[in-house]
């Protein structure tokens with residue numbers, strides 16, 4: 001069965017940055033039977049509750065965008081929560097989706113599943129070919145387990161469950177808490193506040209030399225919609241732009257966007273994390289999809305949404 005405008009579609013994590021972007025995309029495309037639950041309404045770590053939800057609602061398609069996520073510091077310090085929450089969320093939803101005959105499920109992972117020192121750009125085949133980056137190993141192992149769940153349920157039960165690995169994401173509804181956020185929202189907030197305080201310098205963690213690739217979450221949502229309609233293979237698939245830059249260059253770009261004249265001060269005592277994680281996006285490009293939002297435009301619109309945060313729609317059934 002293919003996706004129809006009235007198909008019942010469950011977006012797990014519809015209030016998060018990724019899930020809310022997928023929800024916006026599906027609403028724009030005219031889908032009318034979208035369902036979601038807030039974490040207060042449904043604790044995805046609770047197997048019985050997830051099972052009841054699937055039994056009652058019987059979704060036909062699932063976008064699995066719910067996860068405990070965070071930047072390098074949160075991953076490194078809340079290691080127990082990152083592995084437990086993500087293992088439970090993936091296991092409970094994938095298992096219930098099989099039990100209730102979900103037609104198709106898209107599981108979202110992350111580029112940190114690849115080995116720390118894998119050759120660049122990262123091809124899908126490099127999965128499990130070497131040791132992981134230490135700061136986010138618990139998260140990465142939970143995400144690798146999610147990929148394997150999809151593949152195992154496909155192999156044993158014939159489920160059409162697919163896995164996609166986005167690169168570092170940014171956009172509206174991001175987390176701006178400096179202890180738990182990723183670098184791009186953190187730098188928007190720090191540089192914005194430094195400008196308003198007229199501070200002479202702003203602190204950037206690490207050496208500024210690690211390279212990262214950034215994908216706007218609206219591009220990600222577009223790619224997920226594309227894959228839900230056109231991709232039915234067991235092999236995971238990367239979603240990115242195919243272009244990266246150093247953290248110093250990112251900070252300079254944000255500085256220009258915000259118009260801050262002060263210094264960038266690098267704190268080398270803070271962790272750098274993996275030196276580089278640039279995705280090879282040729283598999284997705286060969287299928288006919290590529291990113292369209294340039295980083296400079298994406299940062300400018302994200303800064304606008306930081307200045308005027310939108311209320312996330314929660315009017316789902």
Ligand code: GFB
Pocket residue numbers: 070071072073075110111112135136139140167168169180181182183184186187203204205206210212247270271272273274
């Ligand atoms: O985005 P980020 O936290 O995560 O950090 P990762 C990227 C780089 O930016 C690191 C540096 O080298 C940080 O040291 N950085 C500089 C900062 N200033 C800051 C700052 O103020 N805040 C933050 N957060 N970083 C995460 C993984 O890795 O990426 C997750 O831990 C996940 O598992 C996610 O994969 C996409 O790119 O290093």
